[in-house]
Amino acid sequence: MAAFRTRVVRSIPALRDTVARWRRDGETVGLVPTMGALHEGHIELVRRSGAHCDRTVVSIFVNPTQFNPDEDLDRYPRQEEDDLKALSAAGADLAFIPAAGDIYPEGFATAVHVGRVTTGMEGTVRIGHFDGVATVVCKLFMQTGPDKAFFGEKDYQQLIAVQRMVRDLDMPLTVVPVPTVREADGLALSSRNAYLSPEQRRIAATLNRILRETARAIAGGRAIDAATAAARQALLDAGFDAVDYVECRAAADLAALETLDRPARLLATARLGPTRLLDNVPIDRPDRPAR
Numbered sequence: 048m049a050a051f052r053t054r055v056v057r058s059i060p061a062l063r064d065t066v067a068r069w070r071r072d073g074e075t076v077g078l079v080p081t082m083g084a085l086h087e088g089h090i091e092l093v094r095r096s097g098a099h100c101d102r103t104v105v106s107i108f109v110n111p112t113q114f115n116p117d118e119d120l121d122r123y124p125r126q127e128e129d130d131l132k133a134l135s136a137a138g139a140d141l142a143f144i145p146a147a148g149d150i151y152p153e154g155f156a157t158a159v160h161v162g163r164v165t166t167g168m169e170g171t172v173r174i175g176h177f178d179g180v181a182t183v184v185c186k187l188f189m190q191t192g193p194d195k196a197f198f199g200e201k202d203y204q205q206l207i208a209v210q211r212m213v214r215d216l217d218m219p220l221t222v223v224p225v226p227t228v229r230e231a232d233g234l235a236l237s238s239r240n241a242y243l244s245p246e247q248r249r250i251a252a253t254l255n256r257i258l259r260e261t262a263r264a265i266a267g268g269r270a271i272d273a274a275t276a277a278a279r280q281a282l283l284d285a286g287f288d289a290v291d292y293v294e295c296r297a298a299a300d301l302a303a304l305e306t307l308d309r310p311a312r313l314l315a316t317a318r319l320g321p322t323r324l325l326d327n328v329p330i331d332r333p334d335r336p337a338r
């Protein structure tokens with residue numbers, strides 16, 4: 048029997064035709080939006096979609112509007128052939144790989160802005176980033192029309208922003224959060240890990256350990272300000288070149304927290320050379336143990 052191969056479409060009409068055919072057959076559709084350079088974290092999203100929906104579409108599009116001018120758009124890894132092999136092995140039905148001109152045609156002048164939950168953290172460090180994300184994700188939702196869309200918890204602020212957009216704009220789909228996939232030493236999988244030298248890779252693993260220790264300390268009653276300041280220092284001591292932020296926010300809506308009066312999330316970004324590493328962990332209330 049021939050091995051399963053993910054079909055590739057590159058145009059919006061071809062994507063819509065395929066999804067319309069599935070819909071006529073009564074099938075449900077899951078969407079996994081990606082920028083390619085797929086790793087096990089993305090493949091887990093594809094697996095989740097396969098478990099929830101009859102059909103899975105994976106979009107691969109390195110979205111220029113979510114990169115700042117000083118960021119890594121040009122050196123962002125592009126490896127379509129390997130991505131398609133991985134998607135075929137994972138059983139994704141369709142890869143949607145549009146050209147930049149199809150997503151942003153000549154004269155493009157519209158942006159989706161999600162307020163409040165995008166302020167601070169990535170929203171401060173990467174000005175305009177979430178407008179780029181919300182705009183392209185909105186377009187991918189309109190183009191595909193999925194029942195469910197799958198987003199990793201690793202980009203936690205992005206996940207909450209997309210959930211907010213879907214609720215605010217009455218988009219008829221469910222956003223399904225998927226837990227972060229990690230290396231054995233705790234490092235969250237990311238396409239940007241490929242940039243790390245062996246020494247940087249060793250330091251990178253301490254990010255998750257320090258976040259988990261800090262989350263435990265906060266759950267155990269340590270003041271949030273003191274705990275996050277200590278975490279910043281611990282990251283610098285571990286060898287990170289800079290720490291963009293370590294923040295404790297409400298898990299549901301990213302409101303700033305002074306005390307642990309509701310389920311929370313500890314989020315951080317730290318830099319090793321030009322590479323920014325993001326991670327976050329849940330903080331359970333003191334009456335429940337931190338995971």
Ligand code: PAF
Pocket residue numbers: 080081082108110113180183184202205
């Ligand atoms: O998380 C990503 O890879 C991107 O931000 C996304 C959601 C595919 C939008 O370009």
